[in-house]
Amino acid sequence: MTTLTLYDAVGAALTEEMRRDQTVIAFGEGIATKRHDLVQEFGALRVRNTPLAEGIIAGTAVGAAGTGLRPVIDLLFAPFMCYAMDEIVNSAGKLRFMSGGQFSFPLVTLAQTGAGWGVGAQHNHNVEAWFVHSPGLKVVMPSNPADAKGLLKAAIRDDNPVMFFLDIGLLYVPGEVPAGDVVVPLGKAAVARAGADVSLVSYGKTVLHCLQAAEALAGQGISAEVIDLRSLKPLDEAAILASVTKTGRLVVVHEASKLCGVGAEIAALVAEQAFTALKAPIVRLGGPDAPVASSYPLEQAFVPQADAIAAAAVRLCGRQRV
Incomplete structure (x- = not known):
């Protein structure tokens, strides 16, 4: 066991999954700046910052997933996903069904949500129920670092798009995390x-x-x-x-x-x-x-x-x- 914050547990899961699977890539709003260790280990082709353009980020992820990659995208704050609803809901969530199962869209969308930082209404809005109501999407929201790491590993390996919400108030709360490749299955309370x-x-x-x-x-x-x-x-x-x-x-x-x-x-x-x-x-x-x-x-x-x-x-x- 080791002690990690929820934020660091997410980083640990990303690192382990990118080592395990060369198709895992990470891009989004400031991810290469916030997680420079990933850039150092995996290079700028697999970890990169993007413009602040949520629709383009999500649309790129859908296209990448459809061609065999496993993108993990960071849209920063959950309300910003309003700009990517067509790409997430209308494309990522529906295209596997519409293709008759010929294509899969394994992508993970990270977003911070909830109270804790006083960031105001346009940054703090719990929108997880929107995506629960959207066919084809899976929705995850961990309460501790161990689950954050294990659930993210499961989400990256899943062949469906997964919305992964990080509670702002928990990001820097430490907790014990099991060492090694411990995967927490999706859909298990x-x-x-x-x-x-x-x-x-x-x-x-x-x-x-x-x-x-x-x-x-x-x-x-x-x-x-x-x-x-x-x-x-x-x-x-x-x-x-x-x-x-x-x-x-x-x-x-x-x-x-x-x-x-x-x-x-x-x-x-x-x-x-x-x-x-x-x-x-x-x-x-x-x-x-x-x-x-x-x-x-x-x-x-x-x-x-x-x-x-x-x-x-x-x-x-x-x-x-x-």
Whole structure:
């Protein structure tokens, strides 16, 4: 095991995959500047900066993927993907199907998202649900460095386009990462903490908030199970249903707007397939339907915090705070 930040874990995955597979290339907004070690090892033909032109970057990646390369592109902040929606959604996500499976489009799009740096609404906007709703795309958002490395390795090896969201607030949080070629499969959730009374289902930084809430709930005699989705598409429905069937209560938490968010899909899944196991109504906690403030305190207020998560769980369990 070694200790890495999430940012460095992504770099480690890129390095290992580029050594393993000569078809892996990396380009995008400042990637050669930010990760100069990759340029030194693999050269400017495989690692290069691009103009700030997201549509051109994504379109180039689709073309490269269609000719047998495995591009990893960095579009920097998630809202900038608005400029590349046609290339990502209308081309990358659909062309394998439209070709009858004759071509594959193995590309990874990296983008930073979420609160933590006070970068303002045009840079901070959790848009992951947009891409979950887009056929042909896979969507990943890790909560820790070990998963970031393992999931990125899996994403690079996948023959489909993968949207890989990096939570800004977690980029420089250190964590233990296994040494060697450890691949975390896409579509497999993790039980971050086992429990029996209520299921807290989340992804990204709010997984850590759920873990903090679970610790506080334990002091009140409430055993909370925390499920880290890791992949939003494919979604590990079996893990969600198994947890809720065991606990009978569900709180879904994410930073993105609650309206039409991933939490709504999870709530619908449980209502349709595990309704008889429920002992209380499903609760969704998400961000408001509003642009994010650039003020750091207001930005933090936008995100469901541990206190709110714990309070929701207490209400579901029918207990009062001690």
